[in-house]
Each structure stands twice: as structure tokens, then as C-alpha cells.
Amino acid sequence: MANEPGRNLDECARIAESAGVHTVICLFTDTWGVPRGKHLPIRQFLRGGRFTTAAVALSWNPRSDVQPTPWAEMDSEFKDMAVVADLDTFRIAGWTEGTAVVVCDTVDLETGEPTAMDARAMLKRTLREYAELGMTVNQAPELEFHLFGADWKPISDKSLCYSVDRADELDTVLGAIRGALLRTGIDCEASNVEYGPSQIEINLRYAAGITSIDETVLFRLITRAVARRHGYHATFMVKPINGGAGSGMHIHQSLVDTQGRNVFAVPDSPGHALPSKAMQGYVAGLLRRQLDLQVLAMPTVTAYRRAEDYSFSPTQVCWGMDNRLVGVRCLTPDEPGTRVEVRWGAADANPYLLAHGYLQAGLEGMRDNAPLQPVSTGDPHADTALPRLAPSLDKAVEAFHGSEFARRAYGDMFVDTFTVMQRNELAAFGAHITDWEFARYADIF
Known part of the structure; x- marks a missing residue:
């Protein structure tokens, strides 16, 4: 409903x-x-x-x-x-x-x-800020997940991306998830087998304001619950299989004015790849604040296993048009569909925190008329001049803790508390002896 x-x-x-x-x-x-x-x-x-x-x-x-x-x-x-x-x-x-x-x-x-x-x-405060400027935010998070059997073993060791046969094999559970979403009033557009072994994607339709973010939380809950009832485990852990593909949370965003026009599509920037100055400023803001926000986009140790060159998980601070290797993909097919797709996020991120941060960064970029770096075409990984993401969680945590932008957007209490929470996670991880270490060294030394 x-x-x-x-x-x-x-x-x-x-x-x-x-x-x-x-x-x-x-x-x-x-x-x-x-x-x-x-x-x-x-x-x-x-x-x-x-x-x-x-x-x-x-x-x-x-x-x-x-x-x-x-x-x-x-x-x-x-x-x-x-x-x-x-x-x-x-x-x-x-x-x-x-x-x-x-x-x-x-x-x-x-x-x-x-x-x-x-x-x-x-996030609600930020949406009100946009409303006061005469703009409604449309959003559509796009998530992937992995399916495991009841014994927590992957359901496949093969990459069968977009396979209709494989999707048919899994339709008992995937069809049940789609049906549960629709009965809950969540507009599900499609499902497919994804790039990695045991990996699935289900797409939800965009919605205005906070609705799509609420529905993202419900989507993860529903997916796990329905999978369990069909003898599977669904996980949004970013990379649960060594060598497999990582699961992301791409967030699509656009702005609509009081006349119902897509602000990103207003043609006031002749000769530029992006149609509007607003879209240019918004993208520039996202790029400028990516490193400040990285710990929210990639909040777990495992999220950094996903960020690999040529994995379709962006590793650089860059933007492009219809290019799946960049951090911000700008899609301009027509006025209603013109939007940004922010691709840095991992599937285990808190979607409220992430959407709030992206909207604040974009708003800052539009207000400042921030300069936009050159568009990345072809292979951005070959461009050594592009800034790279923080390589590990500890680096991202310290960037967030020291960010004045983060403190303005989230408040000192949140920044200081989240920093301690993350440092505690890092300490727990650092103290743990992994299976890899035992297998590597136990019978040698």
C-alpha cells in the first residue's frame, strides 16, 4: 500500500x-x-x-x-x-x-x-532545505546482494551475468522477493543475475523525498526474510566470496523544480557535456566531498575489498557520461531521465547517511558554483592525475574525523561518535587471526 x-x-x-x-x-x-x-x-x-x-x-x-x-x-x-x-x-x-x-x-x-x-x-532536514529552494529530490538506490544456501555455501561458483536460464532456476525465491516487495507497496522494476557468482540485483523504482531511502531499508529486510523462508541466506555484505564481485549501492538522484522540470536537464550550458549549470555544480560538489564522505559510502573493512581497478567499482574521484568505470555517472537520455548515478557506495552502507551526505555535497557545489574537473572518457584508470579513493578504512575514518564539511553536515556528536565506533571496528579486526593467516603459516613456522 x-x-x-x-x-x-x-x-x-x-x-x-x-x-x-x-x-x-x-x-x-x-x-x-x-x-x-x-x-x-x-x-x-x-x-x-x-x-x-x-x-x-x-x-x-x-x-x-x-x-x-x-x-x-x-x-x-x-x-x-x-x-x-x-x-x-x-x-x-x-x-x-x-x-x-x-x-x-x-x-x-x-x-x-x-x-x-x-x-x-x-536526511529529512536536508530534504526540507531543498524544498525551501523550490526543489524536490528524486532518488533511487540500486543494490546488489549474494545468495547462499542454508549451509552458507554460495549457490554458484560461476559468473552468469544476465542469464535468463539461471534467473529461471532461481525464480522461486527471486519471484517471491519481487512479490513481497510489491505487496508491501514497493515498486519493483526488475531483477537479474548479476556479474559475480551467486550475485543478484533487484531494481526499485525511483521515488521522491525520503520514500526511496525508507524502501531501501525495507528492501534489505524483505530480501533477507523471504530468502530464509525459501531455504537461502541473502547477504548485503559487500564481498562475501574471495575473488567474486563486490556488491554496491549506487544512488541515482535528480532534482525537480516547482514547475515539474528536471533541474539537471534545464539547457542553460551550451557547449558543455552536462546540460545545466546546476548539474555541473552538483557533480562538482560530489567530487569535492567524496573523500570526506568515503567512510559512510564504504563503512566496513570488507568494503575496501570491492574497490579494485576494472571491477566496475570506482577507485578514483572522477565523473563521466555513460561510463561504468567512473565514480559519478551522468545520464542525460531525456529531460525526465536526466540524473546522476553516484557509484562509490557499498551495499552495506547506511542509505540515510549516504543520501544525506551526497545531497549536502551537491547543494554546496551548486551554491558555490564549484568548478567541475574535466570529464573522464575511455579508461579513467589510465589517468594517473586523478585522485584515488582512500585505500583503507582507517584512512577514510581519519579523513571524516578531520572534515569541516562532515561536521557541518552531520554534527560534532555524530562525527566524534562514528569515529570511535569505526576505530573500535578496526581494533577488533586487527586483533583477529584470520583463516588465511593460519593456512599460510601454521604448518611452516
């Missing part, structure tokens, strides 16, 4: 009654982008559409281990925050019976304001 703006609890009650809903999944995403929350009986949900939970959920590690951070120090008493349903997102959960789902915001119990760590609230 599609969202209806301005929905209230009475309307939710009518929807729930007509669909036989007895349970509402109330979810928020933690800072890693992992859905968290509670299942509420419908009667309890209708008493207020909110509950309280530990605020430390916004600064723990992906496994829910609590470590001290500026957001939740050990003497902080680990107080509660409110989790408040955004009723406009209330919809029937198309992957299970008798259940609805609603996306929630986190709110400080003392001030009534969004918590300083709430990525969804950050």
Missing part, C-alpha cells in the same frame, strides 16, 4: 482492520543501517505509535556490543530514547501474514527533538 501523506492513527487503524493486522513491526535503523525495533500488538501500537528503548542502540557495534563512545560513555547511565512511528510510512508487510510495518524516528526524551545520531532526521 503506497504512503498517504498526513496519515494519523485512526487511518492506520482502518487499514489494519481491513487487512487483518494483529502486529506492527516498528523499526528504526541504527547508525550502521541495520533495522532495529520491536513488534507491537496492533492495540498497543494504536495507543500512541511509539515506545522507548536504549539510546545506546545508536552507537553500539554491528553485533550490538556496547563500547564507550561520546554518545554513550560508561558513566552515561545508558538512558532511553523515544522511538516514534512516522505514520506516513505505515504499510502492510507483504512478506508475512497479519502484519504491518512502520518506519520510526528516534527522539530525545528531554528535548523532544530528533537525537543527534538519527540519520533519517538528518
